[in-house]
Amino acid sequence: MDPIDRKLVGLLQANGRITNVELAQRVGLTAPPCLRRVRALEERGFITGYHAALDPQAMGYSITAFAMVSLRSQAEGDLAAFERHVAGIPEVRECHMLNGEIDFLLKLVATDLAQFQSILTASLITAPNVTSVKTSLTIRTSKNEPGVPVEE
Amino acid sequence: MDPIDRKLVGLLQANGRITNVELAQRVGLTAPPCLRRVRALEERGFITGYHAALDPQAMGYSITAFAMVSLRSQAEGDLAAFERHVAGIPEVRECHMLNGEIDFLLKLVATDLAQFQSILTASLITAPNVTSVKTSLTIRTSKNEPGVPVEE
DNA sequence: GTTGAAACCTCAGATCC
DNA sequence: GGATCTGAGGTTTCAAC
DSSP: OOHHHHHHHHHHHHOTTOOHHHHHHHHTOOHHHHHHHHHHHHHTTSEEEEEEEEOTTTTTOOEEEEEEEEESOOOHHHHHHHHHHHHTOTTEEEEEEESSSOOEEEEEEESSHHHHHHHIIIIITTSTTEEEEEEEEEEEEEEEOOSOOOOO | OOHHHHHHHHHHHHOTTOOHHHHHHHHTOOHHHHHHHHHHHHHTTSEEEEEEEEOTTTTTOOEEEEEEEEESOOOHHHHHHHHHHHHTOTTEEEEEEESSSOOEEEEEEESSHHHHHHHIIIIITTSTTEEEEEEEEEEEEEEEOOSOOOOO
């Protein structure tokens, strides 16, 4: 991971469809070594994939919300069981286990309030081992940068 | 937004570097109309960009955390001022305004606990108009899907 | 108005230095 | 890391449905 690699991941994080030749120009290499570096960054696990970013509103998802979930038992098996449960709910986009009073923070999307409520009541509040689910709706999102900071 | 367009955005969300010819095959078109549809989806705002997904750990960011921030004044100008403030902090990756007691939920990353603490004390707790900042560290992330659900 | 066929041109990927 | 080459893919043009 030298300065050129850092530039490469930064450029690819900002624009995942940049062509290899433009990428090479930007970092001051010719195309073949540039491509070799990118492949190496993928294989070594620095780059885990490439994704189109979709506008949730345009895609019909007017609701973005967060759910703070507490469980009765924090035994590893029960934590993992909850994680498997939410893995099967497509509207739950992220599931983070936290320290402190809240066990899990979920980010979820829904097409409207009715669907949001039905996910909540049918899939979250009634899930095994759940004692508390506090939700907050997103009023607006002012910053939504993918990944991590990369200078340049 | 017909069934072919929905397939296209789904495929591009899952694999942002898929070639246009493979994309065309998957949706049952030839390359030219497929490319036109993708360009249209970009121009109409359904697709907002393409990004390489980076592994935060591999990139040296061992800490992912959430901060729940409450402000003294919720006047629009004060809310916007806070949003502008966090927009300038590269380690803050997301800023969502929520309903309820918490005004803002921030997702942030840091290289280590020392850097996390310094961001907290130097940039968040001391920011204008902030009354309370509660943070939770992420123990592990079991699900981290970009975007929205797309069937297929 | 959208698709498909053909042409062109650029790029990706392999080989060798 | 760089130079060269070949085949594949991206992009435009235009005819047809």
